[in-house]
Amino acid sequence: MDTSSSIVTGAGLADAVRKSRLPARLDVVQSATGLVLALFMWGHMFFVSSILLGKDAMWTITKMFEGYFIFGRAYPGIVSVVVAVIVLLLVVHAALAVRKFPINYRQLRTYRGHMKLMRHEDTTLWYWQFVTGFALFFLAAPHLFQMLTQPGLIGPYESSDRVWSYHWWPLYLLLLFAVEVHGGVGLYRLAVKWGWFAGSNPDATRRRLKALKWALTVFFLALGLATLAAYIRIGIEHADRVGERYVPASVQPGAVK
Amino acid sequence: MSMFRPTATHKVIPLVPADGAQPGNGGRIRVHAMRYNPRDPGNAPRLQTYELEQAEGMTLFIALSEIREKQDPSLQFDFVCRAGICGSCAMVINGRPGLACRTLTKAVGPDITLLPLPGFELIGDLSVNTGKWMRAMSERLEAWVHMKEAELDLTRIEARMEPELAEQIYELDRCIECGCCVAGCGTVRMREAFVGAVGLNKIARFRLDPRDTRDDDDFYELVGDDDGVFGCMSLLGCHDVCPKQLPLATQIAFVRRKMAAVGFR
Numbered sequence: 001m002d003t004s005s006s007i008v009t010g011a012g013l014a015d016a017v018r019k020s021r022l023p024a025r026l027d028v029v030q031s032a033t034g035l036v037l038a039l040f041m042w043g044h045m046f047f048v049s050s051i052l053l054g055k056d057a058m059w060t061i062t063k064m065f066e067g068y069f070i071f072g073r074a075y076p077g078i079v080s081v082v083v084a085v086i087v088l089l090l091v092v093h094a095a096l097a098v099r100k101f102p103i104n105y106r107q108l109r110t111y112r113g114h115m116k117l118m119r120h121e122d123t124t125l126w127y128w129q130f131v132t133g134f135a136l137f138f139l140a141a142p143h144l145f146q147m148l149t150q151p152g153l154i155g156p157y158e159s160s161d162r163v164w165s166y167h168w169w170p171l172y173l174l175l176l177f178a179v180e181v182h183g184g185v186g187l188y189r190l191a192v193k194w195g196w197f198a199g200s201n202p203d204a205t206r207r208r209l210k211a212l213k214w215a216l217t218v219f220f221l222a223l224g225l226a227t228l229a230a231y232i233r234i235g236i237e238h239a240d241r242v243g244e245r246y247v248p249a250s251v252q253p254g255a256v257k
Numbered sequence: 258m259s260m261f262r263p264t265a266t267h268k269v270i271p272l273v274p275a276d277g278a279q280p281g282n283g284g285r286i287r288v289h290a291m292r293y294n295p296r297d298p299g300n301a302p303r304l305q306t307y308e309l310e311q312a313e314g315m316t317l318f319i320a321l322s323e324i325r326e327k328q329d330p331s332l333q334f335d336f337v338c339r340a341g342i343c344g345s346c347a348m349v350i351n352g353r354p355g356l357a358c359r360t361l362t363k364a365v366g367p368d369i370t371l372l373p374l375p376g377f378e379l380i381g382d383l384s385v386n387t388g389k390w391m392r393a394m395s396e397r398l399e400a401w402v403h404m405k406e407a408e409l410d411l412t413r414i415e416a417r418m419e420p421e422l423a424e425q426i427y428e429l430d431r432c433i434e435c436g437c438c439v440a441g442c443g444t445v446r447m448r449e450a451f452v453g454a455v456g457l458n459k460i461a462r463f464r465l466d467p468r469d470t471r472d473d474d475d476f477y478e479l480v481g482d483d484d485g486v487f488g489c490m491s492l493l494g495c496h497d498v499c500p501k502q503l504p505l506a507t508q509i510a511f512v513r514r515k516m517a518a519v520g521f522r
């Protein structure tokens with residue numbers, strides 16, 4: 001289909017016959033990657049917040065992802081593979097979503113002026129989605145790189161040391177707000193964009209979706225803040241033993257690599 | 258928690274006065290209207306304030322007419338039908354697009370700021386050339402029933418249409434091309450080539466029409482790109498300001514699903 005286009009850039013014969021199918025596919029991929037990322041972030045939050053149930057709970061979740069309970073031995077490489085998939089999704093999503101960014105100051109100023117004049121919630125929410133999406137470019141990168149390269153350093157003490165003694169908490173705090181705002185608005189927008197759950201009274205559905213969106217955002221922010229506080233507390237307590245790995249009492253020290 | 262407002266306060270004429278407005282007659286209102294003549298080189302846009310007595314059941318259109326009659330004959334604004342049918346009197350009322358003839362001063366006053374609809378060619382003051390924009394849009398989207406040449410027989414009796422279908426088409430045909438959805442759309446404001454909700458609604462309308470022989474591949478040629486339906490960022494400003502309460506959100510989502518499906522065929 002694209003052969004002639006690829007020979008003469010921008011003026012292929014295929015274009016003369018039929019409009020490219022690419023915009024349709026890119027739109028779907030943008031939404032699909034956003035959806036998977038947002039759902040992943042929910043799961044991620046539940047796993048991370050296992051620390052609220054205690055160090056052993058978080059250790060168990062971590063080891064589960066490292067295949068410890070299947071292979072009888074931890075393979076942090078599994079985590080790297082999962083992280084690599086997330087990185088790929090994020091890169092694709094960001095590359096597609098960036099097409100919607102204001103491309104120059106004039107567009108940004110126009111949008112902001114329009115937003116202030118309209119005082120219209122969905123218009124304002126998109127702006128925050130844009131701002132948080134932009135922030136995520138920078139905030140997500142260090143975290144993902146760390147997880148990709150040092151997947152073995154996840155655990156009750158290991159993570160807490162990183163949060164407190166290695167000063168990662170400001171990044172996590174910003175990341176929490178950016179992801180929750182961005183993902184929450186994103187999921188709501190996905191539903192109205194594709195007309196999901198519209199039913200017989202789409203306006204009522206939209207009101208409910210909006211209420212749900214806010215409820216979820218508040219819930220995950222609260223859970224996230226409580227979780228971060230827990231890691232900070234453990235990090236402070238553990239500050240004089242930085243670098244020590246966590247080994248639950250129930251496990252022989254030699255069993256964990 | 259939710260700040261959700263499904264409709265702009267000035268969207269429909271409310272039967273009861275909006276909160277805070279004095280009931281019944283009276284009270285003075287101040288109309289702050291943008292004054293600007295784009296053809297006058299030394300001229301800069303400014304707001305001019307007119308004060309007047311609020312009459313019972315006064316609409317913005319009545320207020321503007323009174324201003325033009327008694328205070329300032331040079332003030333430019335458009336109207337034809339005075340009944341929300343022609344779409345000429347759309348303007349930005351306290352920040353949101355709406356129809357002047359369908360807005361009670363009581364519901365938006367006592368201080369009312371009026372701006373011309375953005376996104377359209379400014380004729381002067383509050384008057385814009387929506388017609389030119391709408392015509393270009395119609396031509397671009399070929400917003401008319403397409404029949405095959407061979408089948409075009411004007412003597413033949415038109416095929417019957419199911420009443421439910423006719424009703425559905427009529428629902429979308431209620432669009433008065435006022436331009437509020439365009440002015441209320443952050444996407445069109447940033448990217449002028451974007452078709453806007455009014456255009457996507459037309460596609461939905463002709464897609465329903467059994468007399469129109471175009472299929473989804475044909476419609477894809479018209480709106481299957483980022484200036485078309487995939488450019489819409491689902492801000493739903495259009496839906497929330499449309500003075501005819503057209504179901505724009507669901508129609509755009511519907512067109513989007515159909516056009517996305519074409520992309521995977």
Ligand code: HEM
Nearest residue numbers: 030031034035037038041094097133136137183186187490
């Ligand atoms: C580098 C990071 C990211 C950037 C630059 C980014 C940017 C954007 C932008 C600008 C939009 C709006 C697109 C539109 O209006 O059509 C968007 C949509 C969305 N984003 Fe992100 N995003 C990023 C990461 C994420 C993450 C981590 C999640 C998961 C929580 C996510 C979930 C979503 C969802 C669900 C949507 C709605 C999808 C759609 O409208 O098609 N994004 N993103």
Ligand code: SF4
Nearest residue numbers: 432433435436438499
């Ligand atoms: S869709 Fe609604 S707001 Fe847009 S032009 Fe038609 S009537 Fe006006």
Ligand code: SF4
Nearest residue numbers: 442489490492493495
């Ligand atoms: S949903 Fe938003 S972006 Fe799409 S046409 Fe309506 S106002 Fe514009």
Ligand code: FES
Nearest residue numbers: 339343344346358
């Ligand atoms: S004058 Fe016709 S719609 Fe207002």
